[in-house]
Amino acid sequence: MTHATQTGPVPEAIVADDGDELRFCSTCVFGRVCLPQQVDKTKLHELHCLVEHMGPFKPGAHVFRVGDRFNAIYAVRSGTIKTCFYDDTGREQVLGFHLPGEMIGLNAIHPARYPCDAIAIDAAYVCRFSFPALATLATKMPEVQRELFRLLSKDIGNAALLSGDYSADERLAAFLMGLSARFAERGRSATSFRLAMSRGDIANYLRLAAETVSRVLRRFQDQGLIAVEGRDVTLGQPAQLEAIARNLLHR
Amino acid sequence: MTHATQTGPVPEAIVADDGDELRFCSTCVFGRVCLPQQVDKTKLHELHCLVEHMGPFKPGAHVFRVGDRFNAIYAVRSGTIKTCFYDDTGREQVLGFHLPGEMIGLNAIHPARYPCDAIAIDAAYVCRFSFPALATLATKMPEVQRELFRLLSKDIGNAALLSGDYSADERLAAFLMGLSARFAERGRSATSFRLAMSRGDIANYLRLAAETVSRVLRRFQDQGLIAVEGRDVTLGQPAQLEAIARNLLHR
DNA sequence: CGGCGGCTTGAAGGACGTCAAGATTAGTGG
DNA sequence: CCACTAATCTTGACGTCCTTCAAGCCGCCG
Numbered sequence: 001m002t003h004a005t006q007t008g009p010v011p012e013a014i015v016a017d018d019g020d021e022l023r024f025c026s027t028c029v030f031g032r033v034c035l036p037q038q039v040d041k042t043k044l045h046e047l048h049c050l051v052e053h054m055g056p057f058k059p060g061a062h063v064f065r066v067g068d069r070f071n072a073i074y075a076v077r078s079g080t081i082k083t084c085f086y087d088d089t090g091r092e093q094v095l096g097f098h099l100p101g102e103m104i105g106l107n108a109i110h111p112a113r114y115p116c117d118a119i120a121i122d123a124a125y126v127c128r129f130s131f132p133a134l135a136t137l138a139t140k141m142p143e144v145q146r147e148l149f150r151l152l153s154k155d156i157g158n159a160a161l162l163s164g165d166y167s168a169d170e171r172l173a174a175f176l177m178g179l180s181a182r183f184a185e186r187g188r189s190a191t192s193f194r195l196a197m198s199r200g201d202i203a204n205y206l207r208l209a210a211e212t213v214s215r216v217l218r219r220f221q222d223q224g225l226i227a228v229e230g231r232d233v234t235l236g237q238p239a240q241l242e243a244i245a246r247n248l249l250h251r
Numbered sequence: 252m253t254h255a256t257q258t259g260p261v262p263e264a265i266v267a268d269d270g271d272e273l274r275f276c277s278t279c280v281f282g283r284v285c286l287p288q289q290v291d292k293t294k295l296h297e298l299h300c301l302v303e304h305m306g307p308f309k310p311g312a313h314v315f316r317v318g319d320r321f322n323a324i325y326a327v328r329s330g331t332i333k334t335c336f337y338d339d340t341g342r343e344q345v346l347g348f349h350l351p352g353e354m355i356g357l358n359a360i361h362p363a364r365y366p367c368d369a370i371a372i373d374a375a376y377v378c379r380f381s382f383p384a385l386a387t388l389a390t391k392m393p394e395v396q397r398e399l400f401r402l403l404s405k406d407i408g409n410a411a412l413l414s415g416d417y418s419a420d421e422r423l424a425a426f427l428m429g430l431s432a433r434f435a436e437r438g439r440s441a442t443s444f445r446l447a448m449s450r451g452d453i454a455n456y457l458r459l460a461a462e463t464v465s466r467v468l469r470r471f472q473d474q475g476l477i478a479v480e481g482r483d484v485t486l487g488q489p490a491q492l493e494a495i496a497r498n499l500l501h502r
Numbered sequence: 503c504g505g506c507g508g509c510t511t512g513a514a515g516g517a518c519g520t521c522a523a524g525a526t527t528a529g530t531g532g
Numbered sequence: 533c534c535a536c537t538a539a540t541c542t543t544g545a546c547g548t549c550c551t552t553c554a555a556g557c558c559g560c561c562g
């Protein structure tokens with residue numbers, strides 16, 4: 001038994017330690033805030049006070065739902081969270097998959113309500129940051145403010161990426177390479193990993209049909225670019241995948 | 252003389268007055284910052300000091316370019332600005348059209364370089380806000396910080412909208428209704444307006460071919476939903492367009 | 503065992519892109 | 533004011549990529 005349900009520790013899981021008064025959980029998005037300069041300890045303490053650990057969330061459990069009033073953003077501590085909304089016909093549109101160390105809920109600031117669901121697809125733990133408290137703290141700690149601006153701006157770029165008109169091949173190649181890079185950042189293999197999400201989720205994320213995802217993956221495998229076995233993926237030719245993600249950009 | 256081209260005033264143009272020590276240009280995105288509460292006058296003065304009026308930009312002129320080092324965000328004062336980047340084959344991908352009172356450059360905070368071009372498609376004027384100065388001010392004025400967070404978050408939502416998998420009909424209906432709403436906010440007709448952008452620009456923005464845009468507009472016209480004459484558009488049945496934008500969401 | 507959800511594979515159809523040719527408009531200089 | 537060219541826009545015919553529909557496979561759980 002690998003992951004998901006309750007019984008036993010997860011061998012490969014990325015799990016943050018719990019941090020302490022002077023350090024954040026090792027995967028925390030705000031970790032970088034503390035590193036550059038020695039942060040005033042009382043301030044660091046304040047930052048800690050507005051963080052609340054939550055979990056575990058079982059696969060399928062909601063961290064927040066469309067329409068909930070916005071009052072906090074969340075950092076993924078372990079597991080994988082998908083964010084998604086639903087069009088008028090009920091079709092799910094996945095906005096993103098979020099790995100440990102990534103932030104969710106930033107798109108809720110403006111409408112003041114969450115515009116999407118956040119659902120655990122792994123067993124997942126998150127850190128909850130009260131947003132009013134965080135905003136107040138940001139006025140006192142420019143590093144925190146800067147980090148928030150950066151995170152928000154980054155999300156704009158990510159959303160724009162997905163919106164380009166790319167072929168199914170490009171989308172999937174880019175998806176795999178993106179995951180690879182994010183796993184590598186977290187100290188895991190860049191060439192061999194397990195997909196936490198179903199083909200259907202991937203398809204919804206990439207705005208493709210599940211069948212198309214299946215077919216493209218098979219073709220990539222036939223071409224020797226990757227090896228797929230269920231949800232386990234090994235990248236055989238990352239460079240070539242990279243090229244597809246970049247060059248195949250229309251025709 | 253108002254602005255724009257040299258010969259005579261432009262009857263319908265949205266032009267901001269220049270503001271004064273105690274007021275911003277009437278269209279300014281930061282106008283709302285000052286309204287709710289009486290802002291400390293010295294602080295308001297500070298905010299004014301970091302604003303620089305720029306323009307006119309002729310159609311085709313760049314406000315900033317891909318790769319330029321990020322150091323300021325811009326508010327459109329009059330005219331229309333499009334933001335766009337280019338894929339590896341050189342094809343333009345329009346990220347957005349920005350009307351007076353809207354902000355551009357927020358997506359540059361994270362990479363610290365502008366990830367896109369900003370090009371005037373009208374004769375345009377903008378206000379330049381030094382970002383380091385603005386961020387510093389934001390630590391002193393929570394209203395400013397809140398407004399920046401709101402603007403950033405809003406852009407995430409906008410970018411995500413475009414990324415959904417919608418049909419050409421939905422995209423165009425949503426585009427027209429969106430423009431209509433934004434014109435209305437600025438005190439102009441919600442049902443009759445002139446498109447500042449070419450069909451090609453619209454197509455690039457919506458990730459469609461220019462021919463498709465042309466065809467869908469014609470069909471909308473044949474169905475009595477709109478009247479099109481060159482770049483002048485009149486919405487005959489806004490409710491029905493709204494329905495297409497919402498309901499036609501895939502079949 | 504039977505059922506169910508996730509995944510794969512094939513065949514057919516559709517929506518949109520591409521190509522190509524006109525039509526309309528705008529821009530420019532005589 | 534009128535040619536002349538160059539964009540922009542429209543319209544048609546055709547091709548293609550992807551979706552849809554349908555069936556079969558596999559692993560999982562009651």
